[in-house]
Structure formats: structure tokens, C-alpha cells
Amino acid sequence: MSIRPSENSALTREQVDSYLRNGYLLPGRPLFSEPHFSKLKALFEDDLNQYGPDNLDTIHFRDSRLLEFLLADSVLDIIEQLIGPDIGLWSSHFICKMPKVGKATPWHEDSAYWNGRASTMAGICTVWLAIDEATPENGCMRVIPGTHHDGFSRYEHVDTSANIFPTQILPELIDESKSVYFALKPNEYSLHEARLIHGANANTSNTRRCGYTMRYFPTTTQIFSDKNPGHKLWLARGVDRAGNSYENA
Numbered sequence: 001m002s003i004r005p006s007e008n009s010a011l012t013r014e015q016v017d018s019y020l021r022n023g024y025l026l027p028g029r030p031l032f033s034e035p036h037f038s039k040l041k042a043l044f045e046d047d048l049n050q051y052g053p054d055n056l057d058t059i060h061f062r063d064s065r066l067l068e069f070l071l072a073d074s075v076l077d078i079i080e081q082l083i084g085p086d087i088g089l090w091s092s093h094f095i096c097k098m099p100k101v102g103k104a105t106p107w108h109e110d111s112a113y114w115n116g117r118a119s120t121m122a123g124i125c126t127v128w129l130a131i132d133e134a135t136p137e138n139g140c141m142r143v144i145p146g147t148h149h150d151g152f153s154r155y156e157h158v159d160t161s162a163n164i165f166p167t168q169i170l171p172e173l174i175d176e177s178k179s180v181y182f183a184l185k186p187n188e189y190s191l192h193e194a195r196l197i198h199g200a201n202a203n204t205s206n207t208r209r210c211g212y213t214m215r216y217f218p219t220t221t222q223i224f225s226d227k228n229p230g231h232k233l234w235l236a237r238g239v240d241r242a243g244n245s246y247e248n249a
Contacts, residue, residue, distance in 0.1 A: 009074050011082075022148075023147065024145065024180070024192040024193070026184075026190050027188075027191070030187040031129055031188070032187060036072075041131055043065055044094055044212065048096060048210075053098055056096060057093045058091055059094055067234070070214055070234070070236070071089065075127060075214060076216075076236055078127070079127070080237065083218040085237060085238045087218065087236040087237040088217045088223070088246070090124060090217045097209045102203030103163055106167070107168050108169060108197070109148075109196065110194040111151035112151065112153065113165070117224060117227045117228055118222065119222040119223075121194045121195055123193075123194075123218045125191060125194070127190075127213070127214040127215075128190045129213075130187065131186060133207070134183060135183050135207075137204070138203045139201050139204075141181075141198055142182065143192060143196055143197065144198070145178060147195075147196055147197040148194075154169070154173065155167040218241075219235070220241040222244060225245065232247050235248055
């Protein structure tokens with residue numbers, strides 16, 4: 001699809017190297033043109049009103065209008081530089097933390113929650129697009145750079161009344177002094193690898209914090225259908241390399 005951003009979406013060689021080394025990247029620029037971003041935000045508001053803030057995972061399964069953005073060239077041109085030309089759409093999620101009541105996201109690796117669902121977690125990449133402004137006060141994402149080489153830390157249980165997830169990485173394994181906070185303006189984005197340790201504080205501010213996670217995998221990765229009942233994949237670009245089945249095949 002031919003949605004283009006307001007400026008050149010290509011990453012520099014230095015940015016690609018930084019992503020591979022640190023497991024994340026903050027390009028500091030918009031992902032979509034302003035008209036396209038406004039259209040996407042309107043779709044989010046529709047889905048939020050229909051489903052509520054806690055029921056927006058794999059939202060493109062229910063709202064196919066989002067595929068225009070998930071399969072857009074402006075996104076895939078970036079992803080191709082990081083994982084190669086053969087790209088599958090893994091998932092998407094409007095993650096919405098309402099003012100004052102948005103729970104903390106404990107330190108975790110996406111890979112730990114997806115363990116066993118794919119042949120490898122290496123290379124799975126998330127675009128985190130700010131729908132609202134994301135700040136430390138309203139619970140923007142934070143990461144521990146360079147922690148994306150394993151993806152399966154030791155975890156403990158936590159209280160779900162205050163946390164989105166029921167488990168967190170053991171505190172003694174986290175050096176919070178190394179945290180990098182992802183403060184983003186609306187339509188700005190970050191990139192992170194599935195094995196990177198990351199989390200977010202609770203939203204204690206008076207402003208909503210919503211981001212759209214757009215997740216992609218290299219099609220050399222096999223997604224195990226028996227471990228993903230009802231989960232839908234799309235071939236975003238290129239060809240399949242691992243025998244996966246896609247909605248648009």
C-alpha cells in the first residue's frame with residue numbers, strides 16, 4: 001500500500017546499527033502524513049468507544065480498516081531495513097492507559113509472553129506509534145538498552161490490581177539506572193525488538209496515553225498454528241519462507 005509519511009522514511013546505516021546493537025530506536029519523526037495520522041486516530045477513537053480500553057488487542061482482526069496502516073509502505077520500508085524483505089504481520093494492539101487509572105506495565109520481554117508460539121523470537125519488531133503524547137508522567141514506555149540477546153529472563157508474580165501483567169522480571173535482574181524513556185509526540189514512533197526488556201510506569205497524570213503497537217516478523221520464522229488458535233497472519237511484503245498460512249495468501 002502506498003501511504004507515505006511527510007518525510008523520507010528511510011533509516012540511516014547508523015540508525016540500523018544502533019537498533020541492532022541496543023534493541024530499540026527512537027527516530028524522532030512522524031510515521032504518517034498528518035491527514036493519514038488523523039484518519040488512524042479517528043479509527044482508534046471509534047474502536048475505543050466500541051470495545052473499551054482493555055479490549056483492543058489484535059484489534060485489526062475486528063477492524064479491517066487498520067490494515068491500510070499496518071500494511072502501508074511507509075511502515076514496511078522501515079521494517080524491511082531491520083528484518084529483511086520478507087515480512088509478516090504478527091499482531092497489533094491499541095494500548096490505552098486512561099488518566100489516573102492506567103496500570104503499570106511491569107518489566108518484561110514480549111518474547112517471554114509469546115514463548116513457544118514461534119520457531120524463534122529473534123527479529124520480531126514492534127513499531128510503537130504514539131496516538132497521544134507519551135511522557136514519563138503518563139506512563140511512556142521505558143527500556144533497558146542491549147537486553148535483547150536472550151528474551152527469557154526469570155519472572156515473579158505481581159499484583160494485577162496495579163499491573164497490566166501478572167508477572168514481572170525479578171527486580172534484582174533490572175538496573176533501572178540504565179532506563180531510557182520513550183517520550184513521543186503524537187504520530188512519532190519508536191522501534192523495539194521482541195526480546196528487549198521494557199515496561200512503563202502507571203499513568204498518574206490527567207492525560208490519556210495511547211499507543212498503537214504494530215508488530216512484524218521475518219517470514220523465515222515459523223508461526224506454530226497449533227500454538228496460536230484463531231490467530232491471523234498477513235503476508236505484508238515479499239514471500240513466505242517457513243510454510244506459514246496467511247489471510248491474504
